[in-house]
Amino acid sequence: MSAAVELVGITKRFGAVRANDGIDLAVQPGEVHAVVGENGAGKSTLMSILYGLHQPDAGQVLRAGVPVRLRSPADAIAHGLGMVHQRLRLFPGLSVAENVVIGAEPVRRGVLDRAAAHRAVAELAGRHGLGVDPAARMVGDLPVGVRQRVEILKALYRRAEVLILDEPTAVLTPGEAAGLFRMVRELAGGGVSVLLVTHKLEEVLAASDRVTVLRGGRVTGRFDTAATSVDELVGAMIGRSLGGVRQARPQPAEASLASVEGGVRRPYLLEVRDLHVRDRDGVAAVAGVSFGVRAGEIVGLAGVTGSGQRELVEALTGLRRTDSGAVLLDGSPIGGGRERHVAYVPGDRTGRATAPGMSLADNLLMGEQRGLRLRPGRVRRRAATLVERFSIRASSVRAPIAQLSGGNAQKAVLARELSRDTPVLVAEEPTQGVDVGAQEQIHALLAEARDAGRAVLLQSSELSELRALADRVLVMFEGRLVAELPVAEATDERLGTAMTGAAQLDEASGGAARGLVGPGGVASDSVGPGGAAGSSVVPHGAARREASG
CATH class of the missing domain: 3.40.50.300 (P-loop containing nucleotide triphosphate hydrolases)
Structure with a gap:
């Protein structure tokens, strides 16, 4: 049987950086396939290529064994691919049915046929056990778990046979997450292939059939979920075990x-x-x-x-x-x-915790300017001390903090706050x-x-x-x-x-x-x-x- 979707030799460069380097990945019909890796491992780039948001420099995508060219999300949708992004892309002022059918509306006499839209969405929600009321007004007033189901309905309405879920439980309660995974298993049982992109390894073990691990833009591990463990996945992700x-x-x-x-x-x-x-x-x-x-x-x-x-x-x-x-x-x-x-590590790293356009050294100094003679050499020496103490990986303390990886930028914020008395x-x-x-x-x-x-x-x-x-x-x-x-x-x-x-x-x-x-x-x-x-x-x-x- 041909894979539902297959990526062969996918390579993508951004300047001198190889985000994807000859990646092979095959997802079978009715399979839940997890893709995991550190920040910068290439997961987002690979999913963006699969959904037509980026074009590969080399390699190809096969759909049911046939090579396809995905130049845009519209191409991906036309080939039976759907994606639910971490940040949901809904219109909060529209109803459930309106959000689901938008762009592919049933029309009657040139206008939206609301009754037909409600019937189609109700039938689809019932068939997949999604428990969503198509007549619900103002999607923005619904709980986040329900809004996520609306996003999934949007993809299924467009006949998605391969569904990409990007960090789907980031804002869900444990009960909502459990409900999502029950639904994912039901979709897989009905023949839908699911690509689960997540950093929560417990979810990988709970919900997937197979796992592909990326590190540095390359595949470093392929596992049958039933035969692997968190420690084995971590080893493939970062090249060592966690001390805990x-x-x-x-x-x-x-x-x-x-x-x-x-x-x-x-x-x-x-x-x-x-x-x-x-x-x-x-x-x-x-x-x-x-x-x-x-x-x-x-x-x-x-x-x-x-x-x-x-x-x-x-x-x-x-x-x-x-x-x-x-x-x-x-x-x-x-x-x-x-x-x-009170030292404070804000949740909004780029909007509140750092000034992205300023240097790492200047960001490490924020809040401590009072009483300091701001000589550039002194600022840089202080920053170098914190970089070494907190194991921050950066090309230079003069580089903009926006150039650091998410983890290193967050360690810089912690270094600044923890160095305060x-x-x-x-x-x-x-x-x-x-x-x-x-x-x-x-x-x-x-x-x-x-x-x-x-x-x-x-x-x-x-x-x-x-x-x-x-x-x-x-x-x-x-x-x-x-x-x-x-x-x-x-x-x-x-x-x-x-x-x-x-x-x-x-x-x-x-x-x-x-x-x-x-x-x-x-x-x-x-x-x-x-x-x-x-x-x-x-x-x-x-x-x-x-x-x-």
Whole structure:
């Protein structure tokens, strides 16, 4: 049987850089094929070639055994290829049906036939079990997981037989991610071939049949998923095994020692009391939040996008005014000049954390200009010291920071913030968009900050990151802290339950919702085992073995 799609000898250069160097990749009908690799490994370029966004310098693409020329996404669509990008490309003011059919609308008497569009989308959604209402108005008001299904419907409506999913779970809750993978398996069972591009290796093992690993623009490994492991994939990706970051606290018994000395509970170094903050539209985004972080502790902050985490972080770092409440450092309110006490790693690396057009040396100096005689030689020497200390790979400290890889640019931000003498560190999505090798190094830097006695607040959408580093995990929902879990009990099911507000609903209905954070910011017990049913990801190979056995 011919491969559904095959890339043969694909080479693509950008100036002197070979982004793809003779890559061969074949995807079979009904197969979920993962493509993984570090940042800069060539994944995005390869998928862009397959979707007609770039033209290869050498090699060819075969569709069902026949060579095809893909000069644009329109060509790719015409040949049965579809792509769901990490940043969804929908019109927020249009309905589900309008978004799905746009550009290929059924018409009647020269105008959109809305009834026909609704029927076509409803039939397609029902056939693939996507659970989307075609009549839903304003796609922008739908949860992100539903919007992603609309993107998939767009591709299927255009008869996609090969579907490329680019980092599909980047903004999904654990329950939504599990639902996505169930849907992917159903699509594959119906004959659709799926290319899964992700940096989350646990997802690769859970959802794919085969894996192709890229490094430096070349294929460094091909694996049957059922016969491989995370360690083997990492070895092919970066050429070595990961050392791993030790758990923030040995658990569970010794975890309490992080906050108790001599039988007396240690006070909070950073404390937030009944904080109220509005978003840019004047709507309450943080509503009565209270919590604390002790010296030598990492506290994780989880929640679906838009739950108030960003506004909370901005209030703590002095970037947003508070309506009421207090932020205290070692028992005393922090007033102006909060940057002297709180180091901040923003989630927006290019828009807020760095000035892309400025040199690496100048970026490393930001926030430390006061009191320094800004002699170029002194600035460069200071930068060279930080580059060596934090293992930042750069051609020169004079080079624009935009020329660094994502991981090295992020290490530069951490180097700048950690080199400051501040007792508190707030890190917002510190490993977003960086590869597994850089993630390991960034995790080690955060652990070092904790071990040096800093109070660290870690806001991350990566639940595995929170479990690897945090002592406790706080969960936000609709501007409130709804749960606090010791890391030993912070499973996907329990975190997912809290992130979707299920714990609040349980409490409102009279249930004993454990782990809810009360008005004073003190949690009761951890969330009980009544997590969201079916939210765990079932290994793909295991599901097939059960079905066949």
